[in-house]
Amino acid sequence: MGNRITLLLTLVLAGWVMTGCGNTDTTPAASDLATTSVGPFASTTMEQAGNQAGPTSVTPTTSVVPTTSAVPTTSATPTASETVVAQTTVPKLKPSPSAGSSPDPYQDSTLGESFRGVTASEVRVGFTWIDFDEVNRTFGLNLRWANWLPAFAALVEDLNNRGGILGRQVVLIDRPYLPGGSASAEQACLELTGDEQVFAVLNGFHGPGAETSNECFGTHETILVGGRASVEQLALVDAPWITDDMGNVRRAESFVSLLDQTGVLRDLGPTLVYSTGPGYVEAAEAAVEAIDASGAPAPMSARNQYGGDEPAAIAQLEVVLERARADGVQTILVVGEGVRVLEYLVDQGDQFNLLIHNGESVEPWNLSPPAGIGNAGRIITNTRFRQDDDEQVEGCRRVVEASLGHEVRPTDELDPDERDHWSALTISCRTLALFTQVATAAGPNLTNDSFAEAVANMGPIRIPGERFASLGPDKPDARDGLALAEWSHTTGRWVQVSEEFHLG
Structure with missing residues (x-):
């Protein structure tokens, strides 16, 4: 039983870990994408949508909600008639060198409470992750994968320290789950979409039995960034579902x-x-x-x-x-x-x-x-095949290493008894980069509809570890290279x- 679970988990995770031999000269040409520097991520300039994003001068702290097995209690979300939402002017963005002197489309925009989980100052984002420590305890295994939350939290904090997403701070709310069935995945979905009222969930569910629960987010009108949707699953959801991978x-x-x-x-x-x-x-x-x-x-x-x-x-x-x-x-x-x-x-x-x-x-x-x-x-x-010169991956690597206090090496370079933090780094880096680019392109009025419109108009994008990637109408899976x-x-x-x- 233990060997079978180990094999299944290995196969699932391998699809999200950038292992293998390194390629050379795999960075897209400068003419392929116009980008502005956003820490370890690159935010695509959306000429066709009129959107342009860059870093702001805000340096706030991030709020990371601790993991708990208990169902959290929250007060009811106030309605528009119950509270006055503060309005925040979006900081004037400096155009990147590639943007020339084009006018800033957000110069006079204001941020408000545009959608569930989105206020003038923050956007609530869920993150789901396999609890490998609990898997080892439950099944008597010795899987060496490190839990993904510390790496993801470090990247969210770095993003917030550089201004967040168009001035909004990302509030991270995480939920662990166990593969091997849908029970814990379904509970995590219901807590994030119902109790926590997040705007979007990143990563989704992976593993035998759990991946079938990914449509739960979309049936509760919540965006999912991650997983690989089947045709049947996409037909069930009422919210955008995109992935950094290929369907x-x-x-x-x-x-x-x-x-x-x-x-x-x-x-x-x-x-x-x-x-x-x-x-x-x-x-x-x-x-x-x-x-x-x-x-x-x-x-x-x-x-x-x-x-x-x-x-x-x-x-x-x-x-x-x-x-x-x-x-x-x-x-x-x-x-x-x-x-x-x-x-x-x-x-x-x-x-x-x-x-x-x-x-x-x-x-x-x-x-x-x-x-x-x-x-x-x-x-x-x-x-x-892993790209040794990928600047986005290396940017994420520096952030995560600084947070963890030790080097993070690719899986195929580890000794047999070393803990594997590479999967946590790459999964977190890719997923957060994808969400950040689309949410930025969606503009100040961040809603499910504006997010979906941004996806349809994105065109070429940057995914850490990928040479070719794009989104568009009826194309929710970004990866294009094989x-x-x-x-x-x-x-x-x-x-x-x-x-x-x-x-x-």
């Missing part, structure tokens, strides 16, 4: 496009597209359509019909593989993050080539590869085998 459907399409553009697809022969669960059906269908459109042989398709019942799922997969062999299939594309499915396919030796939809989910193989991988055939995935990686049977690691492609 499952677009990633499936982009993976096939990447294989096609690099000439790899034509060498793989007939393909079986296998979906590991109901959350990946649309992504698998998108992969099938993309393969058809490429001119490659029409693929077979199948899906796991038994959910988390692993013995039944593997029995079904055995039947599917028998049919695949009979039909001359040479390659299997696995869409989803089924741990046991991947282990089983690796154990089949070199009968099939293996394509893996989400490369970050198998980055831990660099440290602990599945048994039998030495006898496996060709294994290819798509992923990001590179091919192939498992090296010589070195026992993933090796980058293509340049990074812009797939936005």
